[in-house]
Amino acid sequence: MFSFTLPVITLATAASKDPGILVIGLAETSDGDILVGLSEDLAKSATKALGADVASLARELGGSAKNGKAVLLALPAGRKVVVVGIGPIDVTAEQLRRAAGAAVRLIEGLPASQPHRITLSLDTAEPSLIEGAGEGALLGCYRYGPAKSENPGIGSITLISSNKKPEAKQALDLAAVTAAAVVQARNWVNTPANLLYPESFAESARALAKASKLSVEVWDDKALEREGFGGIMAVGGGSDRKPRLVKLSYSPRGAKFHLSLVGKGITFDTGGLNLKPADSMYTMKSDMGGAAAVLAAISAIAKLGLRIQVTAWAALAENMPSGSSYRPSDVLTMYGGLTVENSNSDAEGRIVMADTLVKASQDSPDLVVDVATLTGACMVALGERVAGLMARDDETADLILDAAEVAGELFWQLPIPEDAGPKLESKVADTKSTGDRYGGALSAAAFLSKFVPEQTSWAHLDIAGPSFNSGSAHDYTPTGGTGASVRTLIALAQARAN
Numbered sequence: 001m002f003s004f005t006l007p008v009i010t011l012a013t014a015a016s017k018d019p020g021i022l023v024i025g026l027a028e029t030s031d032g033d034i035l036v037g038l039s040e041d042l043a044k045s046a047t048k049a050l051g052a053d054v055a056s057l058a059r060e061l062g063g064s065a066k067n068g069k070a071v072l073l074a075l076p077a078g079r080k081v082v083v084v085g086i087g088p089i090d091v092t093a094e095q096l097r098r099a100a101g102a103a104v105r106l107i108e109g110l111p112a113s114q115p116h117r118i119t120l121s122l123d124t125a126e127p128s129l130i131e132g133a134g135e136g137a138l139l140g141c142y143r144y145g146p147a148k149s150e151n152p153g154i155g156s157i158t159l160i161s162s163n164k165k166p167e168a169k170q171a172l173d174l175a176a177v178t179a180a181a182v183v184q185a186r187n188w189v190n191t192p193a194n195l196l197y198p199e200s201f202a203e204s205a206r207a208l209a210k211a212s213k214l215s216v217e218v219w220d221d222k223a224l225e226r227e228g229f230g231g232i233m234a235v236g237g238g239s240d241r242k243p244r245l246v247k248l249s250y251s252p253r254g255a256k257f258h259l260s261l262v263g264k265g266i267t268f269d270t271g272g273l274n275l276k277p278a279d280s281m282y283t284m285k286s287d288m289g290g291a292a293a294v295l296a297a298i299s300a301i302a303k304l305g306l307r308i309q310v311t312a313w314a315a316l317a318e319n320m321p322s323g324s325s326y327r328p329s330d331v332l333t334m335y336g337g338l339t340v341e342n343s344n345s346d347a348e349g350r351i352v353m354a355d356t357l358v359k360a361s362q363d364s365p366d367l368v369v370d371v372a373t374l375t376g377a378c379m380v381a382l383g384e385r386v387a388g389l390m391a392r393d394d395e396t397a398d399l400i401l402d403a404a405e406v407a408g409e410l411f412w413q414l415p416i417p418e419d420a421g422p423k424l425e426s427k428v429a430d431t432k433s434t435g436d437r438y439g440g441a442l443s444a445a446a447f448l449s450k451f452v453p454e455q456t457s458w459a460h461l462d463i464a465g466p467s468f469n470s471g472s473a474h475d476y477t478p479t480g481g482t483g484a485s486v487r488t489l490i491a492l493a494q495a496r497a498n
């Protein structure tokens, strides 16, 4: 399996004499750009030695105050400084996340004989800014692909902050736990589907649960069949790798809110008998990004000891064409008894999610949030970097949007309009699985809503776009699996914990 482990990050009040590569910022003010995090001493000696100030040198090399623009300066005596654009001086946590991520990513790519040591000096005193900078720096360390001997990556990070209170350390710990969860999700998503399949994914989830003191339950194909999970069984039926359902539970004493998370875990989506065109298939090892996100998030929530009950469900199946595949026009009896006319075997995500939403709702949670790489239509609507959010009520939608804002993730609310329902009418079953060619993300949400009881608060996150970056790395986002929505789920749990 794909594995990448994060370096340690520690706090210090000042840079040591031997700081490794120093990262400082360049920020925009109304009076022009200013350097951030460069001590007066170093600024003076550097200016003297260089015959020019660090900011103008950075600009000459193509640097700017634009958020996330990083350049490397080689100073005398072998010292290296990275100047990274912060954007406007009244910084947000997300600006620092991006700046730190971009700077660290630049350093990560530099060849060296030993792992790089980094000192990040970005003038962070506020806990939320410490968290942002720390998280961005850690996430920027991630590498998609095997380690290379001439490029050993990042060995350690020191974050400079004038804040000596326990809140500073707490903020950095939160950053480290959150980043570790994002990395876990990225590792799972990046693992190719010949290695990560329902059974091996379930075993990996079990190992994670053990390490995070969570309870685990796994349904194998026999148990799924016996208990009537007709959706998961149908989708998984075409593959030799049999489906699984994973439940991780965290129930700390005194918790007053129960959050239920449901993730789509299609370990490979060929489209099934409605086979995808070859070009659309290459990234489909990432079709378990929702399951990865909910499993990683609950492990972080438990590690942080948040006082909230959380249950994470992962519906795991491989969508393959074969003699045992479910067919377009099949009528499936789902968990709970509703029948579904399968109108397209490539709309498999909503089928496995439907079974799991019914099962999750049986615990009467206060809120169900499902996370799925559900529709290409959502990417057509919102692009590759913005996730869709659909909810029955605006209060629930706002709760998610607020958490996403804190976490620095991009979501945009889409409606579940009245006309989405009738599109799903079937002559042979309670519902069809797909609507027409318009508003595909919305009809998918309308379909899912039939499997969540009316009185249950529910939100649906369509992360088809942001869960996998097929392009080049940017800011703290690598190529490949991104860990999209992990941070929002953790922030949501924080907001609802007592």
Ligand code: BES
Pocket: 269, 287, 344, 346, 347, 348, 349, 373, 374, 375, 376, 377, 434, 440, 464, 465
């Ligand atoms: N896994 C795909 C959605 C997807 C597409 C995720 C691209 C990430 C990138 C999903 O199972 C799918 O194929 N959906 C179909 C639904 C259609 C058949 C109604 C789609 O979006 O085309």
Ligand code: ZN
Pocket: 269, 271, 345, 346, 347, 348, 349
């Ligand atoms: Zn599909």
Ligand code: ZN
Pocket: 266, 269, 287, 346, 348, 349, 373, 374
């Ligand atoms: Zn899919």
